[in-house]
Amino acid sequence: MATSTTRPPTGEERDQRPLGIRTMRASTRRLLAEGAEPPTADELETLTLRLRGHIMVTVPEVEEMAxxxxxxxxxxxxARACIGEARMRMRLEPGTTPPAQxxxxxxxxxxxxxxxxxxxxLGGS
Known part of the structure; x- marks a missing residue:
């Protein structure tokens, strides 16, 4: 996986951009909703990348608030336990079979x- 060379936003920059909680929850429903159709391989790759991005953006916010x-x-x-769990999951690699992915x-x-x-x-809007 490629490594980004961009710096993370400062606290001040993060304060200027509220998190898109609705968008994040909509992304999760695609995989977690009762009776949801399994995504195609392309959809799954996109969803996985999107979810990773959501975690990368949300962890610093929750960490700062906590x-x-x-x-x-x-x-x-x-909140700290949740952050630790999310970071651990970010380090894991998906399996090679569609069910594992x-x-x-x-x-x-x-x-x-x-x-x-x-x-x-914690008071986020």
């Missing part, structure tokens, strides 16, 4: 949903 809370606050601990994308989708929940619970 960091404003006391360390002994339950919301802080839960779908399962990988579904795990990413669950992380996106959880990060969106934390973002909203």
């Amino acid at each position: 960091g404003r809370l006391p360390r002994n606050d339950t919301r802080h601990a839960c 779908i399962a990988h994308a579904q795990r990413l989708a669950r992380s996106v949903n959880a990060l969106c929940d934390h973002y909203e619970n």
Whole structure:
């Protein structure tokens, strides 16, 4: 996988661009909705990349918001655990079979949903 040489946005730059929670949740529904049709190989690749991007954008936001809370606050601990799980899932490689690739994308989708929940619970709009 290619490595990006662009720098991550600063806190000030992130404050100017609100997260697209609706868009992120719509991406996850494509994989997690009851009775959803399995995506084609091309769709799956696009969805997986999109979900990875959602995680890359959301983690710093949730991390910053959780960091404003006391360390002994339950919301802080839960958000940090979610961030750790999302980062771990980002490091994993999908399997080589379509079912394994779908399962990988579904795990990413669950992380996106959880990060969106934390973002909203921590006061994000």
